[in-house]
Amino acid sequence: MYNETWGLVHITVISKKMKRTILDFNIFSEEEQDWYLSETWCSVCKKPDLGIIEPLYYSEEDKNYIEGKCKICNTTTRTQITVTEIDENDYTQ
Numbered sequence: 001m002y003n004e005t006w007g008l009v010h011i012t013v014i015s016k017k018m019k020r021t022i023l024d025f026n027i028f029s030e031e032e033q034d035w036y037l038s039e040t041w042c043s044v045c046k047k048p049d050l051g052i053i054e055p056l057y058y059s060e061e062d063k064n065y066i067e068g069k070c071k072i073c074n075t076t077t078r079t080q081i082t083v084t085e086i087d088e089n090d091y092t093q
Contacts, residue, residue, distance in 0.1 A: 018060050025057040025066070042070040042077050052077060 025033065038051045052068030067078040
């Protein structure tokens with residue numbers, strides 16, 4: 001662990017290896033898989049929806065992620081998967 005002060009921000013970095021549990025990406029429908037693989041953000045390209053290749057679906061600290069390489073620059077990118085239940089009764093027309 002080390003501490004660093006950078007401008008007005010104090011950063012504490014804890015060096016520890018997170019335990020990943022590999023999950024089955026095929027539990028998603030083909031439509032969901034296509035959406036997850038295309039709706040991405042690349043921090044290097046600074047553009048949305050470039051897509052990823054070589055997806056890895058895993059759980060880490062009770063959160064689920066899909067990680068892969070950007071189709072454009074090949075940088076590893078990761079997206080947290082969250083599931084929100086929607087009650088159709090909450091929406092009236």
